[in-house]
Amino acid sequence: MTGTTAGPAFRRATALMVLLAVWESLSRIGWLDPFYAPPPSAVGRVMLDLAGGELWPHLGATATAAIAGLAAGLAIGIVLGFAAALLPRLAELLEPVMILLNAIPRVILAPLFVIWLGIGLASKLALATILVAVLIFFAVFNGIKEVDRRLVERVRTLGGGHRVLVREVYVPSVTAWVMGNFKVAVGFAFTGAVVGEFVASSRGLGYLLQFAQSTYNAALTLALIVIIMTFVLLLFALAGRLERRLLRWRFS
């Protein structure tokens, strides 16, 4: 991810190539059973096949659920986090629920969402949303509670009221906290979408994975894993660019 200089990036690429070459060779000479560990060339062929057409509606379904869930989770987390930090009464109600939701592996809610919302997009969206929302809620809530008191006093002595404080101190401070959790949120959103598809669905990468598993198709499973990894890494790169832009005051 951070291989900005040629040296480390080159070494990492080389290491990956060597690993793939060893794997391929072991398959070719028969030390690895292609049923369990199909060689990279076979996985690559499956990926090419998928990219020929079948992949895109599934990728589209998963990406839609993940990205919409990310957006909804961010929005809900930010609004609830701000509200709870500014209204102590609301915090008393919300905090126990959020702590509970934070403590459990939230993917266990997937079957419930399927019962409530059906096997379509809505249940995946809901799972991705709640995974992200709880994470972001705490980022915002803590971000506001732990805002630098000195900055609040500075702005107050310069004559700033509530509105100025929110704009100049609270929002930038919370932005820093949210951006610090943004990559984790991207990962959570994909987890929610794919796990939701595992549980019950008719399309999506999770559905394909489920299908690959039920047919003992290791090559397809590996191909899908590589595709999901690639897509998430792409989103990570975008998130990193957004982070560097929004938090450029940190990078001197």
Next chain:
Amino acid sequence: MHPTVPKTLLHIRGLSVGFGGPPIIEGIDLDVGAGQFVSLIGPSGSGKTSILRVVTGLLEPLQGTVELGVALGEIGFLFQDDALLPWRTARQNVALGLRIRDVPPADADARADHWLTTLGLAGYGDRFPAQLSGGQRKRVAIAQVLALRPRLLLMDEPFAALDAIVRTRITQELLDWVERDRLTVLLVTHDLEEAICASDAVAVLGHGPRAAMRARHAVDIPRPRDVLDAKQHPAFGPLLRTLWNDLTEGNASARAASRAATGGTSSPPGGTVEGPPPPVASDEANR
């Protein structure tokens, strides 16, 4: 108390401040006349900062009154640390107070640049605080306060964290500004030399808890002043000695008091019992 001071911009009477336990300061009286530079010295932890915080409304006093001859918005407060908004550039930080006062953005930016230039930071407007040195951040903080053209400037050990050379230079620059604009200043410091070089009068706060005002001395050194030359002035040495005695005498009596309070059998040697406070020199002489 100071009949010849034409107008008192800051008039504090009977001020007590506490945080639950016994008051850290009690019954504080303090006046700062228009155009006067007053330094407040005292042992650390004696509540000097609390006085400034009460004046700006950041702290509620237990008792006492603060009368201001200026509006709250005309007070500039220079804090001890140089905490600027880290996500705003130097220019945005300086312009912040102006923007709060509804100065149009372009005008506020232009004035911010002017003050940055004045304080030797021309071309640094687009830097973030993380990209500036400690001295540069302090200058931005000064520009932020001076850009609002305050009539009353409160400073809380503003230069404590700077090295000696930068400190002397910035003190001189600030002094030039104060003298040019006839600014009224209350400076909290624990640096006796800084207090003498900069002020018209030095007020000494005693030991806490229940710290009271111990003395107030006029500084008979003519203005405009040069920080380094002021230390060569004949009045400098004796006043430094007086302030030193004020502070250390406070120490001795505090030790004596604590020994008496713990019921120690070893009574302090004679002469350390707190007598009447030293004579308070009138600080009208040099006005």
